[in-house]
Amino acid sequence: MQTLSPTQLSHELREGESPDLTRRRWGIGLSLIGAAIGGVVTLYQTGIIKRLPDILPGRIWDAETVDASDYAYKRLQTPDAAMMVGTYALTAGLIAAGGKDRAEQAPALPIAAATKALFDFATCVQLGREEWAENKALCSWCQVATAISAVTVALTLPEALRATRAIA
Numbered sequence: 001m002q003t004l005s006p007t008q009l010s011h012e013l014r015e016g017e018s019p020d021l022t023r024r025r026w027g028i029g030l031s032l033i034g035a036a037i038g039g040v041v042t043l044y045q046t047g048i049i050k051r052l053p054d055i056l057p058g059r060i061w062d063a064e065t066v067d068a069s070d071y072a073y074k075r076l077q078t079p080d081a082a083m084m085v086g087t088y089a090l091t092a093g094l095i096a097a098g099g100k101d102r103a104e105q106a107p108a109l110p111i112a113a114a115t116k117a118l119f120d121f122a123t124c125v126q127l128g129r130e131e132w133a134e135n136k137a138l139c140s141w142c143q144v145a146t147a148i149s150a151v152t153v154a155l156t157l158p159e160a161l162r163a164t165r166a167i168a
Contacts, residue, residue: 004099016100020110020159024095027117027155030148031092034120037145038084041067045079054140062137071134080127084145087123091116095156107163114153114160121149 004012013021044052045067054061066072072080094113098106124146131138 009099012100013096018100020103021100023155023158027095027113027152028092030152030155031088031095034088034145034148034152035085035092037141037148038081038088041081041139041141042079042085044068045072045081052141055144056140060138061140061143062135063139063141066131066135066137066139066142069135071130087120088145091120091152095152103159103163104166107166110156110159110163114156117149117152117156121146121153124149 041052041063043049044064052063052067054063067079067081075083091113094109094116097113098109102109124142128138128143128146131142
């Protein structure tokens, strides 16, 4: 694994141009939006805000019911959205780590980023199943996060596949 100087890393991440960097920037942005979604829901789940209107039209959405239900508080004595903030922040950090040519220079980084993005998506799908099974409703905020996770998987895969080939 090649270590870049902080100056070189700063330059590559901020000013570099490549299809990988473009996809990484989108993945970072989407992951931070996922964290922000988790933040909004956390505000509701902890009583900082009293209402959580759905952001999508339709009768299957009921964010307030879902996010106040037993389902949303059953893990680690913590509101699930607070954990969502951390997991999306970690994903953003993994996508951001490393320089422009990390697939060849630090292949573990893009593989870890894609694996984490896939884990996020699988977790969102499972949680969506639980939301529906326990509440017969879905949280629109959470399902937007599921879509974000799916797109992030697609964005991270090309670089991860190239990194896998670099290792082989």
